[in-house]
Amino acid sequence: xxxxxxxxxxxxxxxxxxxxxxxxxxxxxxxxxxxxxxxxxxxxxxxxxxxxxxxxxxxxxxxxxxxxxxxxxxxxxxxxxxxxxxxxxxxxxxxxxxxxxxxxxxxxxxxxxxxxxxxxxxxxxxxxxxxxxxxxxxxxxxxxxxxxxxxxxxxxxxxxxxxxxxxxxxxxxxxxxxxxxxxxxxxxxxxxxxxxxxxxxxxxxxxxxxxxxxxxxxxxxxxxxxxxxxxxxxxxxxxxxxxxxxxxxxxxxxxxxxxxxxxxxxxxxxxxxxxxxxxxxxxxxxxxxxxxxxxxxxxxxxxxxxxxxxxxxxxxxxxxxxxxxxxxxxx
Amino acid sequence: xxxxxxxxxxxxxxxxxxxxxxxxxxxxxxxxxxxxxxxxxxxxxxxxxxxxxxxxxxxxxxxxxxxxxxxxxxxxxxxxxxxxxxxxxxxxxxxxxxxxxxxxxxxxxxxxxxxxxxxxxxxxxxxxxxxxxxxxxxxxxxxxxxxxxxxxxxxxxxxxxxx
Numbered sequence: 001x002x003x004x005x006x007x008x009x010x011x012x013x014x015x016x017x018x019x020x021x022x023x024x025x026x027x028x029x030x031x032x033x034x035x036x037x038x039x040x041x042x043x044x045x046x047x048x049x050x051x052x053x054x055x056x057x058x059x060x061x062x063x064x065x066x067x068x069x070x071x072x073x074x075x076x077x078x079x080x081x082x083x084x085x086x087x088x089x090x091x092x093x094x095x096x097x098x099x100x101x102x103x104x105x106x107x108x109x110x111x112x113x114x115x116x117x118x119x120x121x122x123x124x125x126x127x128x129x130x131x132x133x134x135x136x137x138x139x140x141x142x143x144x145x146x147x148x149x150x151x152x153x154x155x156x157x158x159x160x161x162x163x164x165x166x167x168x169x170x171x172x173x174x175x176x177x178x179x180x181x182x183x184x185x186x187x188x189x190x191x192x193x194x195x196x197x198x199x200x201x202x203x204x205x206x207x208x209x210x211x212x213x214x215x216x217x218x219x220x221x222x223x224x225x226x227x228x229x230x231x232x233x234x235x236x237x238x239x240x241x242x243x244x245x246x247x248x249x250x251x252x253x254x255x256x257x258x259x260x261x262x263x264x265x266x267x268x269x270x271x272x273x274x275x276x277x278x279x280x281x282x283x284x285x286x287x288x289x290x291x292x293x294x295x296x297x298x299x300x301x302x303x304x305x306x307x308x309x310x311x312x313x314x315x316x317x318x319x320x321x322x323x324x325x326x327x328x329x330x331x
Numbered sequence: 332x333x334x335x336x337x338x339x340x341x342x343x344x345x346x347x348x349x350x351x352x353x354x355x356x357x358x359x360x361x362x363x364x365x366x367x368x369x370x371x372x373x374x375x376x377x378x379x380x381x382x383x384x385x386x387x388x389x390x391x392x393x394x395x396x397x398x399x400x401x402x403x404x405x406x407x408x409x410x411x412x413x414x415x416x417x418x419x420x421x422x423x424x425x426x427x428x429x430x431x432x433x434x435x436x437x438x439x440x441x442x443x444x445x446x447x448x449x450x451x452x453x454x455x456x457x458x459x460x461x462x463x464x465x466x467x468x469x470x471x472x473x474x475x476x477x478x479x480x481x482x483x484x485x486x487x488x489x490x491x492x493x494x
Contacts, residue, residue: 018473036473062477065470081474107474125474152471170468196468214467247446248467266446298443299469318469319443 003289005272005313008324009050013041019316021066021302026073028308033322034064040078040088042095043322050324059086059097066110071117079108085122087140101132101140114158114165119143121165123153129167129177131184148175148186155199159206160256166209168197174211174221176233188233190221192240198249204256209235212249217242218263218273220284239284244271247299255305260327261286262313264300269293270315272327289329296321342387344420350396353381370407371441377403379440380414380433384488386425395419397429402452410444412437417452426456430466431475432488 013019014035022033030053031043040056062081069076076088076095085101085108105126112121120132120140129146152170159165165177165184174190174197195214202209209221220239226232246267253262261273270292276285296317306312311327356374361367377400381393392398402415414433418426434449441447449466451459465471475481 063473081477109470125471154470170464195464214464 003272003274003327003329005270005290005292005295005325005327007292008312008326011043011050011052011322011324012320013043013052013316013322014039014320017320018063018318019301019320019322020063022304022314022316022322023067023069024304024306024314025069026071026307028306028312031304031314031322032067032069032076033316034067034078035320036063038062038064038080040064040067040076050322054094056088056095056097059088059100060084062107065108068111068113070113071115075113077111077113077120079111079122081107083108083124085111085120087138089138098138099140101142103130103142103145104128109153110155112156112158112165114163115161116163119158119163121156121158121167123156123167125152127151127153127169129153129156129165129175131165143182144184146175146177146184146186148177148189149173154197157200157202160202160204161206164206166200166202168200168211170196172197172213174200174209176235178233187231188235190235190237192219192237193217196248199251199253201252201254203254203259208238210252210254210261212252212263214248216245216247216249218245218249218252218261220286222282238282239286241273241286244273244288245269250300251302253303253305255310256307257305257310258327260289260305260311262303262305262315262327264303264315266299267293268296268298268300268317270295270300270303270313270323270325272313290327292325295323295325343423343425344387347388347390347395347419349390349394352391352393353377353400371405372407373400373403373405376405376412376414376437380436382491383429383432383436384490386428386432386484386488392416392429392433398433410442411446411448412441413448413450415450415452417455421455421457423456426451426458426462427465428484428488430462431472432485434466434472435476435485436489 017037019035034040042054044053060080066079078086087098088095089098104124107125123129131144132140133143149169150171155168175186176188177184178187193213212218218241221235222238224234245265248266251264263271272290273286274289279285298318304314313325316322383392404413437447
């Protein structure tokens with residue numbers, strides 16, 4: 001089987017700045033990017049190419065680190081080094097700032113919407129994870145502050161179907177949280193990485209999670225049932241992908257359509273791994289099936305699979321660029 | 332980046348040993364020839380960082396032996412630069428700030444293709460691992476450089492002294 005990543009288009013998205021993160025809208029039609037120039041840009045398809053549809057500025061005073069679309073696609077949340085999270089509402093072709101979530105002591109590193117769209121999680125260098133509740137009036141209220149990490153929290157991500165939240169930290173650990181009587185509690189701490197965990201992604205079913213780290217590895221974690229079904233959750237590392245990445249792995253993303261796993265690395269490369277479907281599910285085997293060693297001229301910060309178009313991958317870099325790739329498999 | 336700044340008059344290392352500064356580098360004929368590919372070498376990197384000011388003393392990092400040419404490793408073909416620096420005392424609270432200044436100097440001076448790794452010389456600082464981890468975390472370095480008061484201190488370290 002021949003597999004390759006081919007370049008569709010490169011965009012100078014955040015010139016003279018870093019592009020930190022890209023995120024596809026739920027219908028796959030728009031791509032939001034953010035960066036060190038304090039702006040958020042919205043990219044859309046026009047004819048044969050991707051163009052900038054709108055620029056969201058004046059929302060943040062410092063770097064915009066990450067952005068996240070609500071599951072309905074009508075809202076965009078942006079996490080900034082200015083210690084705030086902005087909520088933007090889509091209005092026809094533009095976006096307006098709806099509200100600003102304040103409370104973190106310093107840089108907000110990540111924001112993520114729960115699958116229901118009623119909850120939002122943020123995390124910060126202040127070591128905390130906050131869960132916010134959204135009501136029908138577009139009012140946001142912080143319902144919990146969780147302090148399970150001992151260091152800077154880099155990433156938060158929700159389970160694809162359940163109200164289960166995971167976070168990754170500079171303390172090398174991953175925490176998984178569940179709500180218990182109106183309180184969010186850490187129900188599992190996943191230890192194994194030997195340096196900062198930069199990103200996390202659940203697979204389509206939510207039974208497994210991929211993590212990536214400054215230790216240059218990617219780990220696959222699997223949930224195992226516990227005796228009582230109550231109390232702590234049991235997640236075990238079932239696979240470690242080592243030897244593939246030359247520097248820090250900044251992002252890992254699991255395609256919900258194809259199961260392909262893509263990584264963004266500080267060695268400028270974008271890589272795609274596929275699982276050997278014949279392997280024992282308790283000892284999965286992943287192989288490198290495609291890579292572009294000089295995908296960007298500088299560190300790759302993020303990779304994102306289009307949620308509707310199988311094989312369409314976006315990446316972004318310290319060079320300020322976005323690249324759109326097509327991952328093709330030929331039988 | 333949580334680099335503590337000493338603000339009082341109390342010096343951490345009151346009597347540092349002072350080392351001789353290097354002489355000027357001699358340019359070779361091929362270096363002056365614009366048509367010859369001239370890879371960046373260890374000495375050129377060292378020249379970029381040796382005059383950085385110590386945050387505490389009116390001396391350069393070279394004069395305090397915090398940076399040495401033998402602790403600079405450049406590979407132009409692979410676009411990598413590694414620098415080890417040696418704090419003057421094992422509990423130096425300025426270690427992160429010094430490392431950050433070296434990193435910023437190199438980030439500003441070198442082409443973007445270079446990967447720059449700044450570490451403490453192994454075994455020379457009590458918090459070596461923690462300082463190395465902070466310096467390697469580009470997200471925290473980026474956030475630190477958006478902090479105007481910290482940036483001002485770094486720029487002071489990088490400003491050219493009038494002797």
